[in-house]
Amino acid sequence: MSPALDHINLSSIPRVSTPEEIKVRIEAAVPGAKLTLVRQASPCGQHSLLVDHAHAVAVARFLRDDPQLRLDHVTNMAGVDWPDAVVKTKVKKMVLKEGKEVEVEETIEALRSGYLEAVYHLYSMALKHGPVILRLRTENRSDKVSVPSLTPVWRGAEFQEREAYDLYGILFAGHPDLRRILMWDEFTDHPMRKDYVEPDDYEYEPTPHDVLVDKARRHPAAGGQA
Amino acid sequence: MADLLDSPYLILVLLILGALGFALVPLGLAALWARCFSPAKPGLIKNATYECGLESKGDAWVQFHVQYYLYAIIFLIFDVETIFLLPFAVSFLQLPPGAFVAMMIFLLLLVEGLVWAWQKGVLRWK
Amino acid sequence: MDEGLRSELQKQGIFTTTLEEIYNWGRKNSVWPLGFGLACCAIEMIAASMSRWDLARFGAEVFRPSPRQADLMIVAGTVTKKMAPQVVRLYNQMPEPKYVIAMGACAISGGPFKQGYNVLKGIDRYIPVDVHIPGCPPRPEALLHAFITLQRKITEQQLTGPNRPRHLRRDAPSEFPIPEYGAHDLVPPSHPGLWRPPGLVR
Numbered sequence: 001m002s003p004a005l006d007h008i009n010l011s012s013i014p015r016v017s018t019p020e021e022i023k024v025r026i027e028a029a030v031p032g033a034k035l036t037l038v039r040q041a042s043p044c045g046q047h048s049l050l051v052d053h054a055h056a057v058a059v060a061r062f063l064r065d066d067p068q069l070r071l072d073h074v075t076n077m078a079g080v081d082w083p084d085a086v087v088k089t090k091v092k093k094m095v096l097k098e099g100k101e102v103e104v105e106e107t108i109e110a111l112r113s114g115y116l117e118a119v120y121h122l123y124s125m126a127l128k129h130g131p132v133i134l135r136l137r138t139e140n141r142s143d144k145v146s147v148p149s150l151t152p153v154w155r156g157a158e159f160q161e162r163e164a165y166d167l168y169g170i171l172f173a174g175h176p177d178l179r180r181i182l183m184w185d186e187f188t189d190h191p192m193r194k195d196y197v198e199p200d201d202y203e204y205e206p207t208p209h210d211v212l213v214d215k216a217r218r219h220p221a222a223g224g225q226a
Numbered sequence: 227m228a229d230l231l232d233s234p235y236l237i238l239v240l241l242i243l244g245a246l247g248f249a250l251v252p253l254g255l256a257a258l259w260a261r262c263f264s265p266a267k268p269g270l271i272k273n274a275t276y277e278c279g280l281e282s283k284g285d286a287w288v289q290f291h292v293q294y295y296l297y298a299i300i301f302l303i304f305d306v307e308t309i310f311l312l313p314f315a316v317s318f319l320q321l322p323p324g325a326f327v328a329m330m331i332f333l334l335l336l337v338e339g340l341v342w343a344w345q346k347g348v349l350r351w352k
Numbered sequence: 353m354d355e356g357l358r359s360e361l362q363k364q365g366i367f368t369t370t371l372e373e374i375y376n377w378g379r380k381n382s383v384w385p386l387g388f389g390l391a392c393c394a395i396e397m398i399a400a401s402m403s404r405w406d407l408a409r410f411g412a413e414v415f416r417p418s419p420r421q422a423d424l425m426i427v428a429g430t431v432t433k434k435m436a437p438q439v440v441r442l443y444n445q446m447p448e449p450k451y452v453i454a455m456g457a458c459a460i461s462g463g464p465f466k467q468g469y470n471v472l473k474g475i476d477r478y479i480p481v482d483v484h485i486p487g488c489p490p491r492p493e494a495l496l497h498a499f500i501t502l503q504r505k506i507t508e509q510q511l512t513g514p515n516r517p518r519h520l521r522r523d524a525p526s527e528f529p530i531p532e533y534g535a536h537d538l539v540p541p542s543h544p545g546l547w548r549p550p551g552l553v554r
Contacts, residue, residue: 183470184434184533191469198469199537202462212467263511264448264519267526271444277418279438 019047022069022132029066030058038135048119048133053148056136057174060153063122063132071122071132074150077160079168080117083141083194087112114141116170120150120157138170141193149175167192296348300340307336372511379423379449380411380506383499386422386442387415391429393456393489400492410499419445424502426495427481430458430465431472433538437530443479444527448519451506453498454481457488464488477542479528480518 023035026049033055038048051059063071087110095104116138123130136147149172151158161172162181169190172178180187189196200215208216230236260266276282314321314329343349358368369377389397401407401415416422419442431439443452454475457463462473475481482505483498490498509517518524528546531538 182434186533186535188535196469198467199541201537201541202466202473265522267448269444269527271441271527271530272447274441274445277420277442277445279442281441 017129019049019132022063023049025066025068026059026062029062030055033059035059046131046133048135050135050137053136056134056148057150057153060120060134060150063134064153068127069132070124070126071130072154073123073125073130074120074154074157074160075123075131076119076121077150077157077164078119078121079164079170079192080119081141081168081193082112082114082117084114085112086110115139116141116145116168118147118161118164118170118172120154122154145169146171146173148173149178151175166190169193293348293351296343300343300348303336303339307333375511376507376509380503382411383424383451383502383506384414384416384422385412385424385426386419386446387417388442389428390431390435390439391456391458393428393459396489396492397426397428397455397495400495405492405496407496407499410496410503412499419443420447422446423450425450425452425479426455427452427459427475428455428489430463431475432470433472434470434533436472436475436478436538437532439475440478440528440530444530448526449517450519451482451502452479453483453485453495453502455485455495455498456490457486460484460486472538474547477547478531479543480546 019037023037026033026035034052036050038050040046040048063069089108089110091106091108093104093106094101096102097104118136120134120136121131122134123132134150138145138147147170149157149161151161151172152174158176159181161170161175162178164170165172165175165178166180166182167190179185183191191198274282310329310332314325353368361368389395399405401413407413412424423446425439425443425446427439443450452475454460458465458471459475460481462468462471465471466473472478476484483501485494485498487494511520519526528543529540531540533539
């Protein structure tokens with residue numbers, strides 16, 4: 001802890017911990033910011049805040065500088081690939097059946113176009129709380145893959161954004177040095193995307209299983225066509 | 227001939243010849259071995275200058291920032307100063323007062339230079 | 353000279369040898385490894401060179417920092433595709449005779465990263481390997497075993513004749529082509545003269 005904070009009684013600082021409260025605070029501080037609360041249904045319950053591109057840097061700067069939050073540390077910046085998918089939602093409906101009203105569950109299928117996400121896990125070293133999770137979403141997976149970079153706000157995100165660019169192909173606008181970090185510069189693919197096709201360059205174990213059975217049959221080592 | 231054999235330098239000549247033979251015979255044997263058995267195989271990659279696995283890129287004549295030179299000059303001045311200070315300190319008690327005054331003026335001049343450089347912002351790294 | 357006469361002379365305190373034997377004996381007891389490690393196997397390699405396992409007993413304690421002075425390359429660890437050209441270039445810069453020990457599952461086959469996109473599936477795709485050691489990582493004893501195996505291999509090398517090793521033949525290559533970074537993979541994915549995909553029997 002910095003010496004300037006030594007005289008502050010930590011227990012006297014009101015903790016703003018739930019994402020709902022943080023959302024309200026951000027909307028009060030950054031006018032026009034469009035925030036969506038993304039609920040996490042699993043027991044960990046780590047809900048996150050989806051931020052729009054135009055206000056992302058302002059929101060990030062508020063989260064870092066706000067005396068009650070002081071989220072000064074990005075532990076983790078991850079990319080997520082959401083391919084095109086069919087989303088099924090169950091809706092309960094009252095249907096007239098044989099003269100009686102019966103409740104019937106109906107499944108509605110909707111096509112959701114894919115996108116990429118950059119997820120930031122923020123902690124506060126000064127106030128010792130976290131994580132607060134920010135999400136930035138690209139428009140699609142092919143040509144509009146840009147999100148604003150948060151490296152100007154948190155310097156620690158620099159290499160992790162480079163990694164997300166390398167492995168997912170997310171372009172970070174405003175990043176000071178956006179190059180590949182793990183793969184070589186001549187590489188053109190983004191290996192962590194769901195539709196990445198890896199080079200077929202290894203022989204298979206004698207007892208292939210799952211997806212490998214079909215692949216192993218095609219392999220030249222087994223006499224098949226590569 | 228008898229003069230030569232009697233010469234006290236004869237043993238020296240023999241020693242030199244022995245030393246030369248001791249050095250040259252293994253070298254000659256190694257060259258003979260390489261000629262008969264183990265051929266040399268030079269190559270472009272094998273003879274490359276850089277030996278860290280990476281390819282050398284660019285020119286060795288890299289331009290440095292001009293501030294390095296200012297740093298170097300200031301360092302050099304104070305390096306020379308310490309060289310003068312050491313004998314001055316060793317023989318301090320034997321020196322007349324005039325020498326002390328002269329040395330102080332010398333130090334003052336250098337400190338003046340440092341203050342000037344400081345004022346110019348040379349010590350501030352951008 | 354036949355073996356009977358030789359052992360008879362040895363009983364009299366007279367030792368005989370051939371040029372080939374003394375040459376190989378000298379070489380096998382002064383194999384200097386190239387000092388570089390790629391992953392966790394390197395820790396075992398370091399342990400093997402320290403006092404507990406003491407690689408110095410075999411004349412191999414001098415880990416050279418430069419490939420020009422090294423005889424043996426111990427590929428200790430995962431060879432990523434980004435690192436492979438550098439490893440091959442270092443191998444090319446070593447003077448003949450040179451030997452390679454591929455240490456650990458990654459160096460011989462890609463190991464646990466075999467199905468990954470960024471790991472080379474065995475360094476034997478680009479350079480000739482003399483001894484392979486399995487293990488993840490192999491114990492220092494395994495490295496010592498590999499080293500003794502290499503020494504045995506050196507002892508059996510012939511000075512003349514059609515079976516003489518690569519470094520004594522004028523036409524045999526000393527440099528191997530360095531793979532280049534391609535758009536999807538290394539180009540070429542393997543050295544065709546050195547490595548063929550193994551046949552599988554199911």
